[in-house]
Amino acid sequence: MGLKDELPSAIAGGQIEAHYQPQIDPATGAFVAAEALSRWRHPTLGVVLPASFISLAEEEGLIDGIDEQMLEEACSWAGAWQERGVSRQVSVNVSAGALTTPRFFRHLTAAVDAAGLARGVLTVEITETQEVADLALVISNLLELRERGVGVSLDDLGAGHSSVERMTRLPLSEVKIDQSLVQKVTDTSTALIRAVVEHAGERGLRVVAEGIQTQEQLDRIRELGCDRAQGFLIAPPMPRDALDELLLEADRVGRFPNV
Numbered sequence: 001m002g003l004k005d006e007l008p009s010a011i012a013g014g015q016i017e018a019h020y021q022p023q024i025d026p027a028t029g030a031f032v033a034a035e036a037l038s039r040w041r042h043p044t045l046g047v048v049l050p051a052s053f054i055s056l057a058e059e060e061g062l063i064d065g066i067d068e069q070m071l072e073e074a075c076s077w078a079g080a081w082q083e084r085g086v087s088r089q090v091s092v093n094v095s096a097g098a099l100t101t102p103r104f105f106r107h108l109t110a111a112v113d114a115a116g117l118a119r120g121v122l123t124v125e126i127t128e129t130q131e132v133a134d135l136a137l138v139i140s141n142l143l144e145l146r147e148r149g150v151g152v153s154l155d156d157l158g159a160g161h162s163s164v165e166r167m168t169r170l171p172l173s174e175v176k177i178d179q180s181l182v183q184k185v186t187d188t189s190t191a192l193i194r195a196v197v198e199h200a201g202e203r204g205l206r207v208v209a210e211g212i213q214t215q216e217q218l219d220r221i222r223e224l225g226c227d228r229a230q231g232f233l234i235a236p237p238m239p240r241d242a243l244d245e246l247l248l249e250a251d252r253v254g255r256f257p258n259v
């Protein structure tokens, strides 16, 4: 059996789990948020990364099931901290196509209501791997999410499929600059990031730089005024338990450790 045949029962059987990658405020070093990223805990292969199953799930019409589980888990994580009086934001990845599925959209709004998260705690990151047939429906669904206090982020800006046109048309609260732009420290990439930060500033959007691997990259995006930094230099994606330990440690010392 290949991954394709195993995926439906893996989703139904709880083999897809969430890992979380911290985001910091580069100006203060504060631990402000985490992105939930799916991992397939395969019985014989070990941990399988999204590159090996997300597009498969999209092709097979199974992505909604994964996104729904990730959403519930992420809301539960943020909700547990909210109950303890600690406010941390959380982001989940949602395939753009899923936003046009009424079932998925109902599930999304129900999960948000059930978790009772404060406004602004949850952000959905829109990843565009496939062409969206009904952009008008995506936009109206995103507007409804915004009204409910859910943030909307455009993922992978600068990666090619996440276009500047999308950036201007969608009702966003955040953009994530793709790691390809973040990791090249050149005059051209600096000018592009500066232009994104400027445009975002005019629209009141938060800017997250992802894929930060070196101190030089972190220093540059701090100087350019990006609001958040995420990447292996800060921390890799990790299981919920490890994230919670890191969060407690960050709160104890007042900033993210070791950055």
Ligand code: C2E
Pocket (backbone or CB within 6 Å): 021, 036, 037, 038, 049, 050, 051, 054, 063, 066, 067, 070, 093, 094, 095, 125, 127, 155, 156, 179, 210, 211, 212, 213, 230, 231, 232, 233, 237
């Ligand atoms: P993404 O949303 O852009 O997530 C960031 C990816 O970059 C993650 O890969 C993360 O592990 C990786 N990353 C973080 N910091 C660094 C760094 O410093 N250097 C490098 N080289 N990579 C870094 P991951 O977890 O393998 O996920 C890949 C993509 O799969 C995600 O990209 C997202 O588009 C998609 N994905 C992951 N989980 C889900 C999900 O639950 N639902 C959907 N629809 N898509 C998902």
Ligand code: MG
Pocket (backbone or CB within 6 Å): 035, 093, 125, 155
């Ligand atoms: Mg993402």
Ligand code: MG
Pocket (backbone or CB within 6 Å): 155, 156, 176, 178, 210
């Ligand atoms: Mg990304």
Ligand code: MG
Pocket (backbone or CB within 6 Å): 127, 155, 156
């Ligand atoms: Mg991506």
